[in-house]
Amino acid sequence: MARLAVIPGGRGGEAAASPSHVDAPAGLVEQLYRRHAAAVLARCRYLLRDDEAARDATQEVFCRALRASVELEAAASPTAFLLRAATNHCLNHLRAARAAWRDEVVRLARDRHERGIEPDARELVRALLGAAPAEAQEIAVLYFVDELTQAEVAEVTGRSLPTVRKRLREFLAATRGALRDAFPDVILPDPEVLP
Structure with missing residues (x-):
């Protein structure tokens, strides 16, 4: 060019x-x-x-x-x-x-x-985060709330990219059941296709 x-x-x-x-x-x-x-x-x-x-x-x-x-x-x-x-x-x-x-x-x-954040939403976020392991909570907040890419999350946390993906899958798996019970119409993204 x-x-x-x-x-x-x-x-x-x-x-x-x-x-x-x-x-x-x-x-x-x-x-x-x-x-x-x-x-x-x-x-x-x-x-x-x-x-x-x-x-x-x-x-x-x-x-x-x-x-x-x-x-x-x-x-x-x-x-x-x-x-x-x-x-x-x-x-x-x-x-x-x-x-x-x-x-x-x-x-x-x-x-x-x-x-x-509205009180009801705040309680739901606490419940969803509480259902996941501590390391998965940190990575989920960085990824879903702070909107960092998986590579940026890996850099910030000092974890490898495969570990970040694994923790995001753990978070989604832990919260899927709680969210399904609270909101049957909500569809969580497939952990395998996260950007």
């Missing part, structure tokens, strides 16, 4: 190494980047009114252009294609930022943080 030059004024500095080998689509995008990056960046700055967001948007436009190289080659005007892509990307970004659901998500997260 081609290494694209950095837009002047970006964090990477003024100079960028040129690629030793460039395939055809990447070469096309690199040429277009060299010619049109300033215009795309200017369009993004105008629409977003934020230099950092404009640089990110410019990068995203050229990444999309790389993925859409067939459409880009077929376009009557690559300049128009890139500027239209920049405009659409920035307008979508602005729409998403103004979306009403974002405020609702922020409010719900704030309310949940202030309120904490």
Whole structure:
């Protein structure tokens, strides 16, 4: 894949190494980047009114252009294609930022943080954790609550990856019966297919 030059004024500095080998689509995008990056960046700055967001948007436009190289080659005007892509990307970004659901998500997260875990849920979590061995409890909290990957859990706990998987299986096996009795409709994930 081609290494694209950095837009002047970006964090990477003024100079960028040129690629030793460039395939055809990447070469096309690199040429277009060299010619049109300033215009795309200017369009993004105008629409977003934020230099950092404009640089990110410019990068995203050229990444999309790389993925859409067939459409880009077929376009009557690559300049128009890139500027239209920049405009659409920035307008979508602005729409998403103004979306009403974002405020609702922020409010719900704030309310949940202030309120904490409901007493019934807290008791269920205690009961489920209490049904598992101590080491499986720690690993389950790191995996299911803190949302660490299995590799990250292994690193944090100093255990091997197979041990982490084994402890997660132990936790799920220990809690499966208790959860099935309390909530017959809840389906626990298969321990063999945990990500």
